[in-house]
Amino acid sequence: MNEGPVLAAEGLTLGYGGEPVVRDLDLAVADGEFTVIVGPNGCGKSTLLKALGRVNTPASGRVLLHGADIRAQRAKAVARRLALLPQSPIAPEGITVRALAARGRFPHRTLLRQWSPEDEEAIGRALELTGLTALADAQVGALSGGQRQRAWVAMVLAQDTGVLLLDEPTTFLDIAHQYDLLELFAALHRDGRTVVAVLHDLAQAARFATRLVMMSGGRVVADGPPGAVVTAELVEEVFGLPCDVVPDPRTRTPLVIPHERV
Numbered sequence: 001m002n003e004g005p006v007l008a009a010e011g012l013t014l015g016y017g018g019e020p021v022v023r024d025l026d027l028a029v030a031d032g033e034f035t036v037i038v039g040p041n042g043c044g045k046s047t048l049l050k051a052l053g054r055v056n057t058p059a060s061g062r063v064l065l066h067g068a069d070i071r072a073q074r075a076k077a078v079a080r081r082l083a084l085l086p087q088s089p090i091a092p093e094g095i096t097v098r099a100l101a102a103r104g105r106f107p108h109r110t111l112l113r114q115w116s117p118e119d120e121e122a123i124g125r126a127l128e129l130t131g132l133t134a135l136a137d138a139q140v141g142a143l144s145g146g147q148r149q150r151a152w153v154a155m156v157l158a159q160d161t162g163v164l165l166l167d168e169p170t171t172f173l174d175i176a177h178q179y180d181l182l183e184l185f186a187a188l189h190r191d192g193r194t195v196v197a198v199l200h201d202l203a204q205a206a207r208f209a210t211r212l213v214m215m216s217g218g219r220v221v222a223d224g225p226p227g228a229v230v231t232a233e234l235v236e237e238v239f240g241l242p243c244d245v246v247p248d249p250r251t252r253t254p255l256v257i258p259h260e261r262v
Contacts, residue, residue, distance in 0.1 A: 004067055006031045006163060006194050007052055007082070011061035014047050020059065021047045022218045029163075034189040035196045036205040039215035040239055045198045046087060046167050048215070052196065053084035053165045065163075079107035083159040087167045089152050091140040097151045098136040101126050104158030126157035129184065146177030153181065157188075164188065166197040170204070182208050206230050206253040214238060230254035 005028035014022040022044040029035055029052075037045045050056040052063055054070050063070040070078060083104070091100055104126065105119045127133045130150040135143065140151050149169065156164060166185065170178040178201075186208050189195045199205045205212060206226035214222040214229050216238045222229045232245045235256055242259040 005029055005064070006066060007196070008064040009048070009052065009061065010064065012048070012051060012058050012063065013060040014044070014051050014056055015059055020218060022051070024061070025218070025220060027213065027220065027223075029194060029196055031194055032189075032192060033194055033196075034186065034208060034210045035213060036209035036211070037196070037198045037213045037215060038200070038202060038205050043215045044218040045215055049165055049167050049196065049198050050084070050086075053082060054078050055084065055086075076107045079159065079161070081161055082163040082165065083156040083161040084165040085152060085156045085167060085169055087171065091148070091151070093141065095140050096137055097127070097132050097140055097143070097154065098123065100140055100151050101132075101136075101154040101158045104155040104160075107159060122158045122160050123154075126154040129157055129188075130154040146173050146180070149173060149177070149181065153184070162192075163194045164196070166195065168198050168200065170199065170201070178204065202230055202235070202254070202256050203248070206255075207248065207251050226253055230256065 007029040009025055009027040012022055012025045013020050025048065037049065039045050047056060051058060054063070054075070057071070065073065065078060065082060101123045105122060108119065109115070127136055130153050132147070132150055132154055135147065140148055143151060153169070164185070169181055173181070182204060185195055185197065209226055211224065212226045212229040213220055214234065221238060222234055230245055232243055235245065236242050244257045244259070245254050246257060247253070248255045
């Protein structure tokens with residue numbers, strides 16, 4: 001285990017040229033956590049995740065990866081430790097599943113090490129974990145939505161990092177494929193990966209996360225175990241949704257039951 005957080009935001013302010021989207025935010029992610037960030041549309045969830053992944057540059061504050069400012073580290077060095085799955089990525093036309101997964105090995109290549117058996121092993125392992133071995137030579141554009149998303153996950157897994165950042169990984173998938181992917185991420189977490197995900201579905205977030213971070217208006221308004229964060233009072237305050245929160249009959253994790261709208 002590492003001393004201190006694996007990933008941390010300190011006084012982070014983020015925006016896109018106008019009013020800040022995230023304001024003076026602090027967040028520390030411990031080694032081995034499965035953290036899920038939830039909140040209403042426009043609250044800054046994805047903006048924060050992209051800053052944690054070294055995509056967004058802070059207006060102020062900083063992100064630390066293993067205790068060092070992430071902006072001061074080389075991009076390849078960061079990519080060997082941290083992998084980011086963005087929202088709705090677009091694959092190059094004609095690319096195969098194997099070739100897409102192989103792109104995850106780019107951070108491990110150098111002038112003296114262009115390709116190796118370790119790269120082949122990492123790609124094969126990623127395809128196996130995502131159930132895509134039989135589709136390795138298929139074109140990504142010809143796959144179903146669920147298969148296509150798993151191909152992107154295979155690329156991230158082939159990167160072979162200890163930290164995974166997942167930006168709404170279940171968007172546009174049917175419910176069976178959503179749970180397939182979330183079970184995979186949970187298994188990776190049990191294997192020792194640190195996972196930080198942005199999700200919309202509160203029941204899914206509460207079921208799979210070890211820690212929930214609820215955001216509103218660019219700030220963290222609640223942070224802790226799912227049972228402490230998903231309460232009827234907070235859901236109504238943050239999402240404007242009157243509801244009851246009851247235990248899931250199978251997992252005992254919080255389940256949101258909306259009130260009827262008159």
